[in-house]
Amino acid sequence: MRRRVDETAASKRTEGKSVKRETGEVQTKTKSSWWVWVKRGLIALCTLYVATPFILQFFPSVIQYLVYKHAVTYFVDLRRPCDLGLNHTVNMYLTSEAGVTLGVWHTVPEQKWKEAQGKSLAWYEQSLGDGSPVFIYLHGNTGNRAAPHRLGVANVLSALGYHVVVMDYRGFGDSTGKPTKGGLITDALHLYHWVRAHSKDSLVIIWGHSLGTVVATNIAVKLQEQGNPVDAVILEGAFTNIKCQKDSPNPSPGITGDFHTYSTTFPRTQLKQISIYCSMVKTANEDILFYSSLKKMTTPLMILHSKDDHMVPFRMAEELYNTAKSVLKSEDKVRLVAFDGSHGYLHNGLYRDPSLPNYIREFVQSVAK
Numbered sequence: 339m340r341r342r343v344d345e346t347a348a349s350k351r352t353e354g355k356s357v358k359r360e361t362g363e364v365q366t367k368t369k370s371s372w373w374v375w376v377k378r379g380l381i382a383l384c385t386l387y388v389a390t391p392f393i394l395q396f397f398p399s400v401i402q403y404l405v406y407k408h409a410v411t412y413f414v415d416l417r418r419p420c421d422l423g424l425n426h427t428v429n430m431y432l433t434s435e436a437g438v439t440l441g442v443w444h445t446v447p448e449q450k451w452k453e454a455q456g457k458s459l460a461w462y463e464q465s466l467g468d469g470s471p472v473f474i475y476l477h478g479n480t481g482n483r484a485a486p487h488r489l490g491v492a493n494v495l496s497a498l499g500y501h502v503v504v505m506d507y508r509g510f511g512d513s514t515g516k517p518t519k520g521g522l523i524t525d526a527l528h529l530y531h532w533v534r535a536h537s538k539d540s541l542v543i544i545w546g547h548s549l550g551t552v553v554a555t556n557i558a559v560k561l562q563e564q565g566n567p568v569d570a571v572i573l574e575g576a577f578t579n580i581k582c583q584k585d586s587p588n589p590s591p592g593i594t595g596d597f598h599t600y601s602t603t604f605p606r607t608q609l610k611q612i613s614i615y616c617s618m619v620k621t622a623n624e625d626i627l628f629y630s631s632l633k634k635m636t637t638p639l640m641i642l643h644s645k646d647d648h649m650v651p652f653r654m655a656e657e658l659y660n661t662a663k664s665v666l667k668s669e670d671k672v673r674l675v676a677f678d679g680s681h682g683y684l685h686n687g688l689y690r691d692p693s694l695p696n697y698i699r700e701f702v703q704s705v706a707k
């Protein structure tokens with residue numbers, strides 16, 4: 339009896355030991371597999387780092403993606419702008435050319451929000467001719483019409499009593515096709531003509547942001563040449579020039595013209611970003627220079643720019659302003675609104691400024707006269 343008890347106790351002890359040993363083994367296993375993953379991750383990163391230039395060279399669509407970043411989505415249903423607080427907005431589609439369908443939102447003036455509930459596309463279309471100014475918002479690269487700063491601008495304009503029409507260019511958001519500079523301009527012109535066809539005698543103003551300022555200026559000049567000028571243009575976060583020297587093998591001195599003069603004042607990292615951007619633009623064979631268009635534009639113009647803009651230096655806004663003044667030969671038709679850097683608006687955040695509505699209202703009134 340006693341022996342048996344001892345035996346059981348002994349076997350329990352050995353059991354305990356073997357359990358301990360097993361746990362020890364499990365621990366070493368976990369540690370080693372963790373280390374293997376870290377190593378794999380590092381190898382993957384190194385490979386990516388080395389392979390990137392080759393990928394860029396051999397896959398133009400990757401470059402196209404990096405220039406426009408059009409496929410960045412915000413995981414929202416673009417057919418339901420009401421989910422994003424735009425309860426007086428209709429989602430619709432326009433065909434700018436064969437095979438290119440553009441997703442568009444039309445937001446009516448805020449005072450109409452109750453009336454707008456459950457209304458059809460036809461009601462929205464008809465409302466465009468109610469006499470309130472109509473803004474066409476041409477967004478920058480990256481993402482789609484649901485990006486928070488784009489919603490922000492739409493809310494400001496709607497609250498002021500204006501219509502806002504926001505489009506995703508081809509390849510952006512739920513629009514079909516692939517983005518190219520020519521394509522973006524075709525799409526914007528198509529939208530403009532659609533708006534003009536429904537807005538009767540209302541003011542039509544184009545608001546371009548970032549890359550959208552290139553599109554805005556280009557179409558304003560085209561419309562002017564066709565004898566059907568747009569009533570006014572607002573440029574937010576506009577740049578003077580991203581021009582890439584064709585013969586330069588090195589992307590860094592590839593920045594010419596206006597950028598060149600900034601190279602001494604630019605922080606190094608920013609300059610590097612631009613030169614990478616520039617080399618991509620060059621490779622993608624996209625000339626996104628628009629300064630030459632601005633030199634022809636005679637449309638009343640308001641330039642909005644934050645002094646802390648981290649993408650486009652404020653000096654460029656001043657340069658645009660001076661150029662526009664000399665083209666328009668008038669101080670009244672062009673204005674520059676600078677936002678203090680202390681607000682932290684950077685490149686996208688101007689819509690948050692409490693005095694922005696006043697600047698816009700005054701500008702619209704000056705154009706309406």
Ligand SMILES: *[C@@H]1O[C@H](CO)[C@@H](O)[C@H](O)[C@H]1NC(C)=O
Binds near residue numbers: 423424425426448
């Ligand atoms: C609809 O939008 C308007 C304007 O933004 C807002 O004032 C109103 O409270 C919203 N109504 C509902 C039910 O969400």
